Every structure is written in structure tokens, then in C-alpha cells.
Amino acid sequence: MTSLLVTGGAGFIGSNFARYALAKNPRARVTVLDKLTYAGNLLTLRDLLPNPRFKLIRGDIADAGLVRKALGACRPDWVVNFAAESHVDRSIEGPRVFVTTNVLGAFEMLEASRRYWAGLPPARARGFRFLQISTDEVYGSLGPKGLFREETPYAPNSPYSASKAGADHLARAYFETFGLPVLSTNCSNNYGPYQYPEKLIPLTLLNALEGKPLPIYGDGLSVRDWLYVGDHCEALWTVLSRGKAGEKYNVGGNSEKTNLAVVDTICAALDEAVPAWENPALRAKGLRRYSQLKVFVKDRPGHDRRYAIDASKIKRELGWKPRHGFKEGIRETVRWYLLNRIWCQKVQAGKYGRQRLGLTGGKK
Ligand code: NAD
Secondary structure, eight states, X not given: OOEEEEETTTSHHHHHHHHHHHHXXXXXXXXXXXXXXXXXXXXXXXXXXXXXXXXXXXXXXXXXXXHHHHHHHHOOSEEEEOOSOOOHHHHHHOOHHHIIIIIIIHHHHHHHHHHHHHTSOHHHHHHOEEEEEEEGGGXXXXXXXXXXXXXXXXXXXXXXXXXXHHHHHHHHHHHHHHOOOEEEEXXXXXXXXXXOTTSHHHHHXXXXXXXXXXXXXXXXXXXXXXXXXXXXXXXXXXXXXXXXXXXXXEEOOSOEEEHHHHHHHHHHHHHHHSOGGGOHHHHTTTOSSGGGGEEEEOOOTTOOOBXXXXXXXXXXXXXXXOOOOHHHHHHHHHHHHHHTHHHHHHHHTTTOOOOOOOOSOOOO
């Protein structure tokens, strides 16, 4: 029996991972620890809540007492720390909560896990794993060439990536200093079911369906690598099962795209799935294609130009590679959002109106 404690499991990647783990191992038990911020929602877990192998604890990872109790109740073999404030634009608006959750919260998770692990019988202690979920954004920005490798020095540019970098350094220190079996993964931009509508892909998709402008930051030529969330979950399971404690693994989708190309791919998938002439919102505006909704807007302050991942280590050492090409992943994502419009409405209601955030920064 493998018991997992999944923090941030009511959010996008964490909920996909909880679902993946329960299906992957029919004996696995999953406890989600989540504060249910604007980004975490019970609706996201609706199919999991009745499962006797699933449990939800509502609480803050920065609350030491609560984390200790959650570990005591769940008795995990694996702790996976997804919980974070995750939106760069919001970290420009209000960085404090990013430091509290992403740095202090990660610290409390590591510290409580260290004490819990020290009390385990030797066989269970050997199998224990703490996986810190990080991002490629900690490496900073690339020029037109080159890839982020596991050895690339950290150079975070936003309060979000700086807070994630802080957590990564703590995770590394807990392995080096205390021998806690810590692993970390640095992944590229994820997309797929249950992503909060503030992020580029769901925001574009929903605005397009409603005939609203599709904002493109700056010249639209910033480049990101895109990873289908199901492929990411498989990579995380692989790292937990076969990765070496103390190691870090980059996880990427082999799908470098400009933001403009991402928006165009979504528009093309929508042209196929719900042609503009069948969509009253577009018909009312006399538009024949979703791409006619594109508008260029002011760039994000400190916007990194390019991220690209070298994911050869995880392929070479653990045999993982992504299964989804970008077009196929986008088609599946479009299908999911079309079938789950109610989820989209409910997770935004009273919390978020798809307004532009994070314009307050900028170098003088
Ligand atoms: P998300 O914003 O969708 O979900 C975050 C979850 O964490 C939410 O359920 C929220 O309620 C919970 N949470 C926030 N603060 C908390 C706290 N103090 N205590 C307990 N729970 C709290 O994020 P996501 O996109 O699923 O990202 C998950 C992880 O993956 C994050 O650590 C993020 O940095 C990392 N990551 C994400 C991406 C991406 O493309 N989405 C890329 C690289 C890395």
C-alpha cells in the first residue's frame, strides 16, 4: 500500500496527479492537503471525494501544527508538494503571499516531513520520498538558442519564480544536511483539464468561445515549452518510483511555441470544434474565424523571453518522455473545456473576471 500526501491537490496539476495516482495504483491512498484559495476548488475534486481511498484536509501548508497533524493522520510514503501561489501576474500585484506559501510553506512541509521520516521504521524510512514540484522559470530567461539543463544556474526574474527558487534551495538543503530523501522536478508550462481560467490556454479558449478579445502580451513572440498535464503526472510518478533521492529532473513537452502560435493553435482547434458561424457570440460580431479576436496588449513587466527544457536526463535515466504532441493535447483540452463550461463558470464566480493583472511593475 502506498500512501500519498498531495499538497495543492485541489488545484490544476495536483488534482490531475491525485486522479492519476488513484488509477495507477489500485491500492494507493491519497490525502490532499489544500487551503482552497481562489485557485483550489472542491468542484475540481468532485469525482474523487466519494472514493474511500481519497481524503481531503483543508488547511495551510505554512501552518506547522496542521502540517504535522496531516502527516500523522496520513502516514505517507510519498509527500508531493504542489501547493503554491502559481500565477506570475498575481506575484507582481501582491508578492507577499508568494513568499508565505511558496517559501515558508515549503519549509514547513520539509521540516515536518523530516521529523515524521525520522520516526519511521527503517524499511519505511528507506522508501520515503519528498517531491518538490518546481518550475523552469527558476532558471531565468534564454536567448534564441540553448536549453535549461539541471545544472543551469538559477536566475529567477519574477517574485513567483524567486519564491519557487527559494523553496528549491531549501529542498536541496534538507537532502544535503539531513539526508531527507528529497527529489525535485522542474517542469515547463502545463496545460490540460482543470487549469484555472487565468492562465494563457484556458483564458484564450474561454474568451474565444464568448467572442471576447484574445489578449497577446507584447509582440507575442515570447517562447514557452508546453507539457500536457497527463504526461507530467506520468513523469512525476516515474520520478517517485524510480528517481534517485537528492536528484533533480527537468520535465518538458518537446513543444516550444511562441505565445502567438499557442493562440493560433487554440483558434484553429475551435474553428474545427465549434465553427464561428455556429457560435452566436461570433456571429453577432460578424466574425468568421476565432483568430480575428486577437489583440496585442502591453507586455508583462520583466517578461522572460524564452524558456526551453532539456529533458534528456529523465529520458535517459528513468525512461520517461512526453506522449502528447501539442496539437493533439490542445484538441483534448478544447474538448474538455467544451464539456465542462459549468466548472469554468463556478470556479471563477465572484473571484475572477478574466481582468488583466500585474501591470504595476517595470524597470525605470
Ligand atoms: P494552481 O494555482 O492551479 O493550484 C495551486 C493549489 O495550491 C490550489 O489548489 C490552492 O488552493 C493550493 N494552495 C495555495 N496556497 C496554499 C497553501 N498555503 N496551503 C495549501 N494549499 C495551498 O497551481 P498549478 O498550476 O496546479 O501548479 C502546481 C505546482 O506546479 C505549483 O507548485 C507550481 O509552481 C508548479 N508549476 C506549475 C506549472 C504550470 O504550468 N501550471 C509549471 C511549472 C511548475
